[in-house]
Every structure is written in C-alpha cells, then in structure tokens.
Amino acid sequence: MVPPLALDIDGTLTTPAGAVDPRVFDVLPAWDAPVVFATGKAFPYPVALCHFLGVPEIVVAENGGVVCVDDTVRFAGDRGRAERVIEAFEARGGDTGWGAADLANRWRETELITRTTADERLLREVAAEFEMEVVDTGYAYHVKTPGVEKGDGLELVADELGLSPTQFVAVGDSENDASTFAVAGRSFAVANADAVAREAAAVVLDESYMDGTLAALETLTTLGD
Structure with missing residues (x-):
C-alpha cells in the first residue's frame, strides 16, 4: 500500500x-x-x-x-482586494513585470502575482494597507488573502x-x-x-x-x- x-x-x-x-x-x-x-x-x-x-x-x-x-x-480569498493592491502598487511606480496580455494573472480566481523582479518592499507596503499579504514562492510574489x-x-x-x-x-x-x-x-x-x-x-x-x-x-x- x-x-x-x-x-x-x-x-x-x-x-x-x-x-x-x-x-x-x-x-x-x-x-x-x-x-x-x-x-x-x-x-x-x-x-x-x-x-x-x-x-x-x-x-x-x-x-x-x-x-x-x-x-x-x-x-x-478576495481577488478584488488583490486587484486594488496591484492598482495602487502600479500607481506608485511599481511594475508587476508581465506583458500586456498578463497570462500569469488572466485566469486567477483568488489572488494575483508579480514577478520576483518587482519592488518587494513597495509591494508588501501596499498589500499591508489593504490587509493582504505577500508570499514569495521563489517564482513569483503572490498577493493573497491572509489565512x-x-x-x-x-x-x-x-x-x-x-x-x-x-x-x-x-x-x-x-x-x-x-x-x-x-x-x-x-x-x-x-x-x-x-x-x-x-x-x-x-x-x-x-x-x-x-x-x-x-x-x-x-x-x-x-x-x-
């Protein structure tokens, strides 16, 4: 077995x-x-x-x-809140690192991700303002709902x-x-x-x-x- x-x-x-x-x-x-x-x-x-x-x-x-x-x-999880994090992140000069098609996030239901080349400090700062968290998987930064x-x-x-x-x-x-x-x-x-x-x-x-x-x-x- x-x-x-x-x-x-x-x-x-x-x-x-x-x-x-x-x-x-x-x-x-x-x-x-x-x-x-x-x-x-x-x-x-x-x-x-x-x-x-x-x-x-x-x-x-x-x-x-x-x-x-x-x-x-x-x-x-709350994709809408993740979207607001990314919008605020980009408004402050952050770059998710994806192209216009954004195939990394197009089919995501509950969270969003950026490349690991993104400004991690700024991303975490913005995520905290929306009571979201950032997880580094080594392949991307995931903006996700805590818990x-x-x-x-x-x-x-x-x-x-x-x-x-x-x-x-x-x-x-x-x-x-x-x-x-x-x-x-x-x-x-x-x-x-x-x-x-x-x-x-x-x-x-x-x-x-x-x-x-x-x-x-x-x-x-x-x-x-």
Missing part, C-alpha cells in the same frame, strides 16, 4: 528550467492512491496537468484559494475523500508548502527548497527538483513493500 500524495508543482515536479519533468507521466498515473496537486499556480494549470496525466482532477490551487475535488470547486493556505485546502480534500490529512505525504520546495507540511503525516522538502520549507519539512532530501520527488516516492514504495 502506498499513501496519498500532496505534491507541489514548480520546483518539485519540474526541471531546473521550469518545465514539467517528463518522468511525472510515468510515475504519477501509476500511483495507487489519490494524488493532490497543491500549488500556487492559477487553477487551470493543475487541472490541465491532471487532464494530460489521466488522473482525477484533485487540486489545491492559488495557495489554497481554489480547491477542486469530486467535481466540486470551492473558493477562498488562506494550501494546508487548509488539503484538509478539505482529505475530508471529501474520506481520509485524514495525516495519511498524506507532502513534497514541496517553498514557504507556501509549510502549511501543507504542517497537516500532512509526512513531509519532504527537495534539496532546492527555500529556508522556510526546509525548516518545516520532516525530511530534507539530498536531490533537487523532480529527482528529489522521485527519491521521496521511492522511499514510500519501499516502505509499502
């Missing part, structure tokens, strides 16, 4: 260049337990990944802002599946994975993880990116045997 998984995407199922590692197509469809993609990405990205992997669409997106399980979608976390989404998913969150094994690489690590029964940070994720994880792996995730899954498979 193998445990259900809660997997981050960026930095965890990807190559160092940011592409989805093709090995996910060999490993995850064959995993004999539920697989939850818990990510900071906009909702359509993990849904599409599920689709192309041929696995059930069980998703915690936008850092817990969107949860999808059993064909039901739930939302938490909305991936870990909350995992608890909701587990309940819908008739499981305990402690039955899940979580793998991630960023500070936004710390809440997932806190509720999962076991947690692994890949070697490229930031300091917050490394501190929160039960195990810090020697391998980075998808190599680290595969090492964690191999450990779980061995224990299952």
Whole structure:
C-alpha cells in the first residue's frame, strides 16, 4: 500500500528550467492512491496537468484559494482586494513585470502575482494597507488573502475523500508548502527548497527538483513493500 500524495508543482515536479519533468507521466498515473496537486499556480494549470496525466482532477490551487475535488470547486480569498493592491502598487511606480496580455494573472480566481523582479518592499507596503499579504514562492510574489493556505485546502480534500490529512505525504520546495507540511503525516522538502520549507519539512532530501520527488516516492514504495 502506498499513501496519498500532496505534491507541489514548480520546483518539485519540474526541471531546473521550469518545465514539467517528463518522468511525472510515468510515475504519477501509476500511483495507487489519490494524488493532490497543491500549488500556487492559477487553477487551470493543475487541472490541465491532471487532464494530460489521466488522473482525477484533485487540486489545491492559488495557495489554497481554489480547491477542486469530486467535481466540486470551492473558493477562498478576495481577488478584488488583490486587484486594488496591484492598482495602487502600479500607481506608485511599481511594475508587476508581465506583458500586456498578463497570462500569469488572466485566469486567477483568488489572488494575483508579480514577478520576483518587482519592488518587494513597495509591494508588501501596499498589500499591508489593504490587509493582504505577500508570499514569495521563489517564482513569483503572490498577493493573497491572509489565512488562506494550501494546508487548509488539503484538509478539505482529505475530508471529501474520506481520509485524514495525516495519511498524506507532502513534497514541496517553498514557504507556501509549510502549511501543507504542517497537516500532512509526512513531509519532504527537495534539496532546492527555500529556508522556510526546509525548516518545516520532516525530511530534507539530498536531490533537487523532480529527482528529489522521485527519491521521496521511492522511499514510500519501499516502505509499502
């Protein structure tokens, strides 16, 4: 028996260049337990990944802002307030770093993001004025509603599946994975993880990116045997 998984995407199922590692197509469809993609990405990205992997669409997106399980979608977070943060940020000379199409935010439901080249000090200052928070995932600055976390989404998913969150094994690489690590029964940070994720994880792996995730899954498979 193998445990259900809660997997981050960026930095965890990807190559160092940011592409989805093709090995996910060999490993995850064959995993004999539920697989939850818990990510900071906009909702359509993990849904599409599920689709192309041929696995059930069980998703915690936008850092817990969107949860999808059993064909039901739930939302938490205030996109409107995030929009006001970005508007004020830009009015004070801030630059989100996206082009006119802004494909990074076009499909976001509950939060907005900027590139990590944006003025972090100014962004945090403006966000605080609107009672919003900024989370640095290493890939973007997320302007999000306080108290909305991936870990909350995992608890909701587990309940819908008739499981305990402690039955899940979580793998991630960023500070936004710390809440997932806190509720999962076991947690692994890949070697490229930031300091917050490394501190929160039960195990810090020697391998980075998808190599680290595969090492964690191999450990779980061995224990299952």
